[in-house]
Amino acid sequence: MSRTPAHLRLGVNIDHVATIRNARGGTHPDPVKAALLAAKAGADGITAHLREDRRHIRDEDIATLMAALTVPLNLEMAATQEMLGIALRHRPHAACIVPEKREERTTEGGLDAAGQIDALHPIVDALGKAGVRVSLFIEPDAAQIEAAMRLGAPVVELHTGRYAHLEGSERAEELRRLADAAALAAKNGIEPHAGHGLTFDNVGPVAAIPQIAELNIGHFLIGEAIFGGLESSIREMRRQMDLAR
Ligand SMILES: CC(=O)[C@@H](O)[C@H](O)COP(=O)(O)O
Numbered sequence: 001m002s003r004t005p006a007h008l009r010l011g012v013n014i015d016h017v018a019t020i021r022n023a024r025g026g027t028h029p030d031p032v033k034a035a036l037l038a039a040k041a042g043a044d045g046i047t048a049h050l051r052e053d054r055r056h057i058r059d060e061d062i063a064t065l066m067a068a069l070t071v072p073l074n075l076e077m078a079a080t081q082e083m084l085g086i087a088l089r090h091r092p093h094a095a096c097i098v099p100e101k102r103e104e105r106t107t108e109g110g111l112d113a114a115g116q117i118d119a120l121h122p123i124v125d126a127l128g129k130a131g132v133r134v135s136l137f138i139e140p141d142a143a144q145i146e147a148a149m150r151l152g153a154p155v156v157e158l159h160t161g162r163y164a165h166l167e168g169s170e171r172a173e174e175l176r177r178l179a180d181a182a183a184l185a186a187k188n189g190i191e192p193h194a195g196h197g198l199t200f201d202n203v204g205p206v207a208a209i210p211q212i213a214e215l216n217i218g219h220f221l222i223g224e225a226i227f228g229g230l231e232s233s234i235r236e237m238r239r240q241m242d243l244a245r
C-alpha cells in the first residue's frame with residue numbers, strides 16, 4: 001500500500017515587499033497585504049525577519065501581522081535582548097534565531113549554535129517557556145544539530161544558501177549534507193525545516209528530502225511576482241488613464 005507523503009509546509013517570507021516599500025518611505029506595497037494574499041494562495045505560514053537595522057520589516061509590521069494573520073507567523077530574529085523582548089511581547093507561533101551582521105547583504109551563513117551554547121540557552125528557554133516554537137537557522141552540520149539538541153530547540157532550519165549557489169557535483173554534495181542533517185535532526189526528535197535562496201529551479205531536490213517539514217521562501221517569490229503581476233498592473237494603469245479621457 002502506498003503512503004501519502006506528509007504535507008510539506010510553505011512559509012512565505014515577505015521581507016522584500018517591505019524592501020520595496022521602504023525604498024520610497026511610504027506605505028506601498030504593504031507587506032501585511034502581501035502576507036494575506038500569500039495565505040489566500042496557499043502559504044501555510046508567513047515568515048518575517050525583523051532585522052536589527054530594520055532595513056525591511058519594521059516593528060509595526062510585526063504588530064500588524066500578529067493582528068491580521070490567520071496562519072502562523074515565524075519571526076526571524078537575532079539572538080539579542082532587544083529581539084527577545086519583542087518576541088515575548090508578540091508571542092508569534094515560532095521564532096527562528098538567525099545570525100546577523102549589520103554590514104551583510106543577506107543572511108550569509110548559519111547560526112554558530114555550537115559556539116554559543118551559553119549565550120543562546122536563556123533566549124531559547126525564555127521563548128520556549130512563552131509558548132514560542134524555537135527554530136535555529138543553521139548550516140547542515142552534525143555539530144550544529146547536536147548543539148540544537150543540547151539547547152532543546154524543537155526545530156532547526158537548514159540554510160540552503162550554499163546549495164542554491166553551487167552547481168554540478170558541488171551542489172549534489174551540499175544536497176547530501178542537507179539530507180544527512182535532516183535525517184539526523186529528525187532521528188533526534190528535532191523537526192527540520194529549510195530555506196534561503198530557493199527558486200523554481202532548485203526547490204525540487206530539497207522538497208524531496210522526506211524529513212523536511214517546511215520550506216521558507218521569500219526573495220525569489222517576491223521577484224517572480226513582478227513577472228506574474230506587472231502585466232495586469234500596467235493594463236490597470238492604462239485603463240485608469242483611458243477612463244480619464
Ligand atoms: C534568514 C533568512 O534567510 C531570511 O531572513 C531571508 O534571507 C530574508 O532576509 P535578508 O534578505 O534580509 O537576509
Ligand SMILES: NCC(=O)COP(=O)(O)O
Pocket residue numbers: 013047157194195196197198216217218219220
Ligand atoms: N529563512 C529563509 C527565508 O525566510 C527565505 O529566504 P529567501 O528565500 O528570501 O532567500
